Amino acid sequence: MTPLPHRVLQALDRFNAAHPWDHNAHYHRWILRQLPRRFGRALDVGSGTGDLARLLATRADEVRGIDSDPAITSRARVLTSEATPVSFVVADALTELPAGPHDVITCVATIHHLPFAEALTAFRRHLAPGGTLVVVGLFRPQTATDHLLGAAAIPLNAATGWLKNKGRGAPRPVSMTARTRPAGMTFADIAGEAREVLPGARLRRRLFWRYTLSWRRP
Template sequence: MPFNHNDHYHRLLLRHLPKTCRTALDVGCGTGRFARRLAGRGIDVHAVDPSAKALAHARAGAGETADGSPPPRFEHADVTRLQLPAGHYEFISCLASLHHMPFETVTALRKALAPGGVLVVLGCYPEKSAADWAWSLAAVPVNAVARLAVAVAEGRRPPGAGPVQAPIAPPEVPLSRIRRDAAALLPGCRIRRLLFWRYLLVFRADGRPSGG
């Protein structure tokens, strides 16, 4: 199994949870690992994904939350076709899923945020610029070490215990355009480049500049 870059950043994303968060939407939840982490904090989680296979795996593990916490509500759907409730969610997450849909989808997600709510995007981008390639080269040796550590751990698993993987697609929109479009559609958001071919976007629905 390759090193899972999205799982690596779970704790970083959780730092942006509002302190009294009660409702969350996980867009492109895949096999549900991050949705279960949210539910384990006592949050009412609505998790959406267009892949029936990934959701079947997510539902199979839906009981893996903290003691007494209700599991996420998994829905097989394309979020771009859903009528999301306005001003409802206090936290919305997109883990390596936004590049599967038009970037303008963030407008609907912004409208679905409750006052003071937070949208976090762990996004993917293709290498286009010199800076992109420099970060990519820096990530390669770190990624190799992480992959080796995971391979050792996987070698201890019983046969047939490998995880199901959600469908993937290569990103096409360069980070420069993502920054430009985000500035127009999510005023006050902050974007920073991360290792492992990812970026972090944080938007707060209270007009204050986003941290991170």
């Protein structure tokens, strides 16, 4: 199976612009289901305007969000109540991770901007024993299964965008994140490298051009 024609992708982009919704936030509730009901310290890597970090704060004693974009980080601070146990800092995800250990580390739509195995190694190093790492990432379609999932996501994407914006006078705002570049690694490459760094990691292709990875440190 070949990739989607360029004109189909252009039509999809136009529809998404008119009916925007957040593909990453779609997985936030799934992320929470992978985590304990209560935990101590959490770290959200690539935190953007902080939606996931604030959601983690409903279960955590302390949440730190890091992002490399100063403007987006400033916006996250503005959107966060002082009473919420969340802080945001501008930091490099490889060399400036806040001192751990952390009971939970999350990373959504960010790791494909980083050297993959090196990033997972850094996350593992900052995760507490028994802690949980959850990644939602992008991959480059290669196999027939990849392309079938992509094709299946098109009508679902359109339906979801229409439903989420139905009856609204203006499009619902989408959380700000740094500009996303296309993913370079295939799912097979991601799974192979992840299981070398994180033995026992669970990976799965998902709809809306995403995959998920979860791992609990022994």
